[in-house]
Amino acid sequence: MASALDSGTLAPEPPHGRLRNVLVVYLEGVSQFSLENGSMPFLKSLAADNLSFSRYFGTQLQTSNGLYSSLTRHYPNFLSVSSPWDTLRSDRPDAQQSLPRVLAQRGYRTAFLQSADLGFMNKAEHLSQLGFEDVKGRESWTDFHSENGWGIDDLGLFEATLGYIDELPTDRPWLLSLLTSGTHAPYNVPASYRPGEPDRLRALTYADAAAQALMEGLRTRGLLDDMVVIFTADESREPGGKSNLENAILLNWLPLIVVNPNGQGSTIEWPLAATTFRDLVLRVAGDWTPRDIEELNTPDSPLVFGNYYNSRIFWFDRKRGDFYACYTQNFLCAQFKDISDLTQLAGLSPAAVSQEPAMQAIFQKHEASQ
Numbered sequence: 001m002a003s004a005l006d007s008g009t010l011a012p013e014p015p016h017g018r019l020r021n022v023l024v025v026y027l028e029g030v031s032q033f034s035l036e037n038g039s040m041p042f043l044k045s046l047a048a049d050n051l052s053f054s055r056y057f058g059t060q061l062q063t064s065n066g067l068y069s070s071l072t073r074h075y076p077n078f079l080s081v082s083s084p085w086d087t088l089r090s091d092r093p094d095a096q097q098s099l100p101r102v103l104a105q106r107g108y109r110t111a112f113l114q115s116a117d118l119g120f121m122n123k124a125e126h127l128s129q130l131g132f133e134d135v136k137g138r139e140s141w142t143d144f145h146s147e148n149g150w151g152i153d154d155l156g157l158f159e160a161t162l163g164y165i166d167e168l169p170t171d172r173p174w175l176l177s178l179l180t181s182g183t184h185a186p187y188n189v190p191a192s193y194r195p196g197e198p199d200r201l202r203a204l205t206y207a208d209a210a211a212q213a214l215m216e217g218l219r220t221r222g223l224l225d226d227m228v229v230i231f232t233a234d235e236s237r238e239p240g241g242k243s244n245l246e247n248a249i250l251l252n253w254l255p256l257i258v259v260n261p262n263g264q265g266s267t268i269e270w271p272l273a274a275t276t277f278r279d280l281v282l283r284v285a286g287d288w289t290p291r292d293i294e295e296l297n298t299p300d301s302p303l304v305f306g307n308y309y310n311s312r313i314f315w316f317d318r319k320r321g322d323f324y325a326c327y328t329q330n331f332l333c334a335q336f337k338d339i340s341d342l343t344q345l346a347g348l349s350p351a352a353v354s355q356e357p358a359m360q361a362i363f364q365k366h367e368a369s370q
Contacts, residue, residue, distance in 0.1 A: 052256065073278045
């Protein structure tokens with residue numbers, strides 16, 4: 001079990017061959033369930049036509065944790081509400097081996113654009129510590145279609161992004177990461193857009209249409225021939241209307257779509273954790289083959305994720321088929337046997353319910369080392 005929380009210490013492998021521009025789009029609070037359920041038809045179609053991961057899981061709720069794990073390959077905290085994001089330092093291994101720093105060492109320009117104010121979660125400081133050379137938020141945007149306390153609307157951010165790309169020099173490749181906020185309650189959608197429909201559905205379909213406009217803007221500029229575009233999420237806030245356990249899993253079940261000029265497309269169904277996101281991006285940023293992607297499939301390593309709002313931790317041993325759903329106060333765990341797909345647990349009963357002190361010790365050791 002212990003090895004599952006040590007994976008962030010592995011040295012990164014930089015991209016090989018031709019270096020391509022990389023655009024990473026974090027859709028705030030969006031679950032893979034929204035694509036599967038038909039609420040985001042453009043992104044669902046994009047996933048079907050390109051490389052996509054239908055079983056991609058975040059490690060912990062909250063935007064700071066989602067960004068931290070996906071950019072650094074390190075796990076967040078699981079037993080406490082504190083986050084290693086809050087104690088980031090630019091000289092620490094997690095920051096030194098982050099995605100923007102590794103790509104910067106290969107000559108990339110790096111930037112992070114978000115719709116929200118940079119003061120929230122101290123983004124300006126921490127994103128810079130992770131290696132983003134240019135960081136922009138709500139303070140930088142003057143043209144948009146609607147705004148609220150979370151920032152500007154998704155289409156407004158994507159239109160600003162296209163303008164930002166237009167001004168980038170072409171002498172070096174670049175990594176550009178975006179974080180939307182329109183799909184975070186209270187939702188930010190222009191009043192004239194599909195009035196009368198449920199607010200969550202309006203936000204999802206608006207984000208989907210905005211993503212389509214972004215891709216069309218990139219296509220008309222001729223940029224997709226030498227660019228990798230990745231759509232994912234920081235976390236999920238999806239009300240699934242399912243059992244408590246299924247709903248808890250939905251909160252970590254995220255979209256992951258890779259649009260790439262290689263023209264290689266397939267739907268990957270084995271589980272992938274956010275702690276592998278950095279290595280995936282480093283591979284697809286250069287020349288890659290399906291074997292390079294398959295090497296990220298590590299069934300010997302458990303899939304670990306949590307929900308600190310509800311004091312939950314989840315541990316999936318893929319090799320054995322054992323799935324543990326635990327409460328972190330006392331590590332009372334429900335154990336499910338012979339599990340192959342965490343999104344198909346409807347109607348299943350646990351094989352056992354017991355306290356797991358060994359698992360508790362693993363997580364306590366992890367928290368103490370942060």
